[in-house]
Amino acid sequence: MTGHVAVVSGGIRGIGLALSARLGKLGYQVIALYRQNAAAAAKAAAAYPEFLLPRQVDVSDPVAVRRVCADVLGEFGPPRVLVNNAGINRDRPFLELSDEDWDRVVGTNLSGVFHLTRALAPAMIDAGGGVVVTVGATTAIRPRAGGANYCASKAGVLQLTKCLALELAPKIRVNCLIPGFTDTPEVVERYGLADPEKRAAVLEQIPQRRIGTAEDMADALEYLVGDASRYVTGQKLIVDGGNFMW
Template identity: 60%
Template sequence: MNDSAERLAVVTGGTKGIGLSFSQRLVKGGYRVVALYRADEESARAAAEQIGDGFVAIRADVSDPAVAARVTREVLDHHGTPWALVLNAGRNIDRPFLDLTDDDWRQVLDANLSAPFYLTRRFAPAMLAAGGGCVVTVGATTAIRPRLNGVNYCASKAGLLHLTKCLALELAPAIRVNCLIPGMIDTEEMRTRYRTAEPEHLASLLDEIPQRRIGSPDEMAAVLEFLLSEEARYITGQKIIVDGGQFMW
């Protein structure tokens, strides 16, 4: 990323899973990265040790608008204005619709939809004043095709997809905004949810994927790198699905 030298990226959920791969790829490409994380201090320490210089992790639950305001000011005051804002953090609480509590609904909507709104609202003025940048939201295929027992998650990701498009309209031309959507990517959560260690479950899953394999977090990070680059300067308001052809929408 020759165009990334000395630029700052803020990555939510940037200390584990796909978010960790984002942070690693960006630092390797010349960005300074501030990773925001909600609770897992052990993962944050491990990420800092693994990545080293150019990486800082800050604990903040940005689903709280007051916390989002505070941490945005901290980043702007101590690290500068981001060129890239990568809204990767999310939350999943699955239950049948009739069993969902008000808190189940609120927590998932706050984490997956409200937090990206709060952070973009706070960072965008500084980014515009600095000349622009890129925002990348991380969505889900359930934004387009629903599933059982996930009405809160599906609704939040559908909202995030349209938030992406609205921001792309309102922040253009200086800030590009796109949604990066993972398919089956090899993370701890995916392995647990889909029981991929069991051959019969893995075989059933691979039957749905034309490329006949699970994707890697680094493949997600490679697409992020492209979306932030000058080569993608005419791409905004789009959903980019990285899924081996599983969902052809």
């Protein structure tokens, strides 16, 4: 894959950074998109100066997305891989969700996939094709209290993945990577996994009896972007130690 370009939204922290790093190690020039946190972007670039280039954009803004994608295409050419990983949580009880809580989460998690894929897919097709990976969540099927906006957005991502797989075939394959509990600072904080009792309760629900790692997710991505999955499209790959079988 040496010489190919990959674009990863939300690619400077947590799982997204692990995905960016794996693509870089596979030989890709990685354009890691981020909305804010310039310090994290600089840290990621310093960690992987040989292949990671951060670019700031709000993926919920179609005009900004078109602008940054035009810049990427002009500077690097069409990507071979697009990873739609950008996502945020704003959990509230349903009756307390504001318009902004809804719009920001759905705009980033779902509309961002639409904007970014629409901006890059034509050039990918013209260049011979490629792979799109969306990053979903088990909450696309199994809801959680306080997460109506997030759960709805991830359900939309799963269905959008299938629609894109239908319409962008045969040149572009599109699949959804669905992480389970993953040992990142955001997940540890949200679920209180630093508390041994809470962690033990979570582990009790996972047949493999461990929390996943960002490297587990990168391994799955490597499969989805490689030739080993050349006949796989429109599918979901759940990487959760057997916690949620569907």
